[in-house]
Amino acid sequence: MHRRRAFHGLIPPIDRAAYREGLRAMGPLGVAISVWGLVTGVAMVNAGMSIPIALLMTVTVFAGSAQLAVLPLLATSTPLPIVWVTALLVNLRFVIFAAAARSSFVRLPWQQRLLAGYLNGDLGFALFSRRFADDTERGNPEQWGYFYGGAVVNWGAWMGSSVAGILLGGLAPTDWGLELGAYLALVAVLIPMLHRLPVVAGVAVTAAIAVATVHFPMRLGLLLAVVAGVAVAVATETLRPQGQPHGVLAIADDLADEGEII
């Protein structure tokens, strides 16, 4: 009884039919999420993380691409501020998703907003924003139900598969070059993002600077490369603004299209 009440405090009223619709919409994506979780789990253990620490990380951090991105930094004991800033950079797309979806959640109590935000990953946002793109009313049990249907599948598939990956990772020999797997998985996130000129220009500059500055202390070359790349991308967009999405909703949709595959 107590648990039920606590649960109600964290989750807004949801429409059951919409919840089931959300489950069904995210269901087929569960396979892709699981492959991704499995790879992340194996990669964490293979990078030298102990099983309890890897489990703790996957349960709390709950952000696959950021977890994979900081693995090489953690493995070389990079200063923590650099680790956190790197994760922040990879996660900045979520700020855009939050800005785009806020109108459906803004009137809820803060605990409910905090939890919904935490669960608002790439795929959940993509499904949610498409499903309600034409609705004028923002924030009702139907929308919350659909959101939580998707979020439950996403969370469950991710946690199940990443935990399985962590346990399996402990069994694999470490000399298989599996750390390469983390980079290959990140390629699968990166490639769909490269469909417009500004981002391609920015990424090219980042790649060149990142390789040239790899000897910089504390991975500062990495941050320098990102700052330069973003500057070039923004400059390219300013010079050739035709055909680029404008406004937070259009940009969020564009980003969500990119995330479709994983």
Next chain:
Amino acid sequence: MHDLPYMLAAIVGLTAVTVATRSSFFMLPARIELPGSVERALRYAPACALTAIITQGVFARDHEPYVSVHNNQMWALLAASLVFAKTRSMTGTMAVGMAVFTALRLWT
């Protein structure tokens, strides 16, 4: 990565980063909006960050740039990128990338 306090502190900070980014605009007062210029920078940062991580991992060895035909990881990355661009299959991409890497490692 064997230093427990370091890893625990890393995880606490990374969790804070997830919460801060995902919940950001859900928690901020409604009158605060994302300025257009910031929006654009945010939009490109993730792609650039992923690129920097991947290239520093694959095109470097012992803290020195390593762009060479003998760089097995580079060929694996290129093969995997082509497979992903064509098929959008995560499993196929991983399988081909690891297979190319293993083949080069064993036979060169």
